[in-house]
Amino acid sequence: MRQEFYKTLTSPVWLVILVLAVVLPPLLPSYYLHIVILALVYVALASAWNIVGGMAGQISLAHSLFIGTGAMLSTALLLKLGVNMWLGLVISAIISGVMGAMIAWIDFRFQLGHLSFVLITMAFAEMGTVIVEGWDFLGGASGLLLPQDKGDFLAFQFGGGIGAFWVMLVLAIVSILINVAILNAPLGYYLRTIRDNENAARAIGVNILRYKIAAMVISAMLSSVIGTAYVRYLTFADPYLLVSPIIIIEVVLFATVGGLGRAYGPAFGALLLVPLGEILRGKLGGTLPGLHYFIYGVVVIAVILMSPRGLLPLFEKWFSRMRPKAATSK
Amino acid sequence: MALLEVDKVTRRFGGLVAVNNVSFAVPEGEILGIIGPNGAGKTTLFSVISGFIPPSDGEIRFAGESIVGVSPDRLVRRGLVRSFQVVQTFADMTTLDVVTTAALTRRPIREAIDYAAHVLQRVGMAGKELLTPATLSLQDKKLLELAKCLATDPRCILLDEVMAGLTIAETEAPMAIVRELNSQGVTIVMVEHVMPVIMRLATRIVVINFGEKIAEAAPEEIIKDQRVIDAYFGEHLDA
Structure with a gap:
């Protein structure tokens, strides 16, 4: 039945949605375009995080470190040393990958359980915040301001609004496709086996350390690249936004609500919750400040209670119930 | 030359000697x-041989090479695989997914999926490919343990009580x-509690009590051995 569901996604309906997604945004008012871009940023981030958090089942809070490195370091390299931001993107991604490998190695070497892993990665994220705030090279507590985006592609400039939309659309799709590819490759099988039962995984020949590192490195590098693109869109490299624990908690939340471990789950969650959060804030933030957080919280709790594995599995179930014939005849 | 040699293996946990100077x-x-x-230390012995727990003392050789300190996943690639006495569960994978992972030891992904389906059919689990292991009956869970081992194309399988908890018919x-x-x-080393099973299958039997090997002989001789009767059968017959 799951296949049926995705067959529908590849049907004309899906193509129409895709075409609309491509055609509509340029026509949108800038406020709504901003929401769309923000949603795409989180689709990309949640999908990148899913490789570690969903497939390997390791709730990493250290990803704000990778997003932050991608954003702050590439910005600092450009402003302080005049390094082209494309090169900065590559350098940041490599450094994020190395940090990811180290964290995965520490997890393996000291046999951290799930809870210890969460706490250790949180400590790493916190260290990242402290380092950025205390180091002037990375902008310190006041952050860094990128030069105006004049649309010079070679200087990693995409011309603001619409340009940022295209970049984020590409990153979101790439991030999702990497998910699909991993899930269908041996790595996906290894990661899911590690998540479900580490000892049993070793007993059937899975090298735990190698694949935990692989997952973390891919996920960290991807998050870093998204971080670089995101800061280019924001123009202002704000450490309290980009290296704070808040960004990673949002990512974990969207991924969980959408459906952990699935190729489209985290993307689904982000597409749903980012616009919801933004619109609630826009409508209620002025009149009843704080209420939008409340409603948002209630929605999230309701979703998690209704379907602990996320919304996507729930929709799959509804779908197969709506079309029992199609599901049984296969 | 023997495929698997266990040479004076000892494993201590603090003051407790779980496996004491066992050789075979x-x-x-x-x-x-x-x-x-x-x-008696049977499962500990298996964990030591399969690389999950290092021995405190002694030597283990597989195909002539020492395997002390070699990780379980490397041993699987060399052809030594174990099953677990406590059936292993997987929360969010199908039986086909689990067996496919095992088959990836020696095969590319497409082949591994086909081979996993073939192995499941071979152990009599055809039609259960898309079930979650947790929803299987005990018998099927045990068969899945076998299927996982099989899919790695082993030279030697260590089977830890794959028949325990099953009725005689189910075995x-x-x-x-x-x-x-x-x-x-395929060489097979099996720990088993179900006596009729082991008596019919094994060509030779090693008896372990309090971590030590107390006898080693053919099944028909083992059941006549007084030490074995005292240590093992005696307490059952009296009860």
Whole structure:
């Protein structure tokens, strides 16, 4: 039945949605375009995080470190040393990958359980915040301001609004496709086996350390690249936004609500919750400040209670119930 | 030369000696049975051989090479695989996914999926490919343990009580699989509590009590051995 569901996604309906997604945004008012871009940023981030958090089942809070490195370091390299931001993107991604490998190695070497892993990665994220705030090279507590985006592609400039939309659309799709590819490759099988039962995984020949590192490195590098693109869109490299624990908690939340471990789950969650959060804030933030957080919280709790594995599995179930014939005849 | 040689292996946990100076050798193609009362150290011995727990002392050789300190996943690639006494569960994978992972040890992904389906069929689990292991019956869970081992194309399988908890009728299927595997040249070392099973399958039996090997002989001789009767059968017959 799951296949049926995705067959529908590849049907004309899906193509129409895709075409609309491509055609509509340029026509949108800038406020709504901003929401769309923000949603795409989180689709990309949640999908990148899913490789570690969903497939390997390791709730990493250290990803704000990778997003932050991608954003702050590439910005600092450009402003302080005049390094082209494309090169900065590559350098940041490599450094994020190395940090990811180290964290995965520490997890393996000291046999951290799930809870210890969460706490250790949180400590790493916190260290990242402290380092950025205390180091002037990375902008310190006041952050860094990128030069105006004049649309010079070679200087990693995409011309603001619409340009940022295209970049984020590409990153979101790439991030999702990497998910699909991993899930269908041996790595996906290894990661899911590690998540479900580490000892049993070793007993059937899975090298735990190698694949935990692989997952973390891919996920960290991807998050870093998204971080670089995101800061280019924001123009202002704000450490309290980009290296704070808040960004990673949002990512974990969207991924969980959408459906952990699935190729489209985290993307689904982000597409749903980012616009919801933004619109609630826009409508209620002025009149009843704080209420939008409340409603948002209630929605999230309701979703998690209704379907602990996320919304996507729930929709799959509804779908197969709506079309029992199609599901049984296969 | 024996395929698997266990040479004076000892494993201590603090002051407790779980496995004490145990030696035996398994020639290629044999079915060796290991029996002993509960808590005799059989599962610890398996964990030591399969690389999950390092031995405190002693030497283990597989195909002539020392395997002390070699990780379980490397041993699987060399052809030594174990099953677990406590059936392993997987929260969010199908039986086909789990067996496919095992098959990836030696095969590219497409082949591994086909081979996993074939192995599931071979152990009698056709039609259950898309079920979650947690929803399987105990018998099927045990068969899945076998299927996981099989899918890695082993030279030697360590089976830890794959028949425990099954009725005599239910043991027929796994017994037939073990025999068939053995006839194809796979060496088998099995820990088993179900006496009729081990007496019929094993060509030789090692008896362990309080971590020590107390006897090693053919099944028909083992049941006559007074030490074995005292240590193992005696307490059951009296009860």
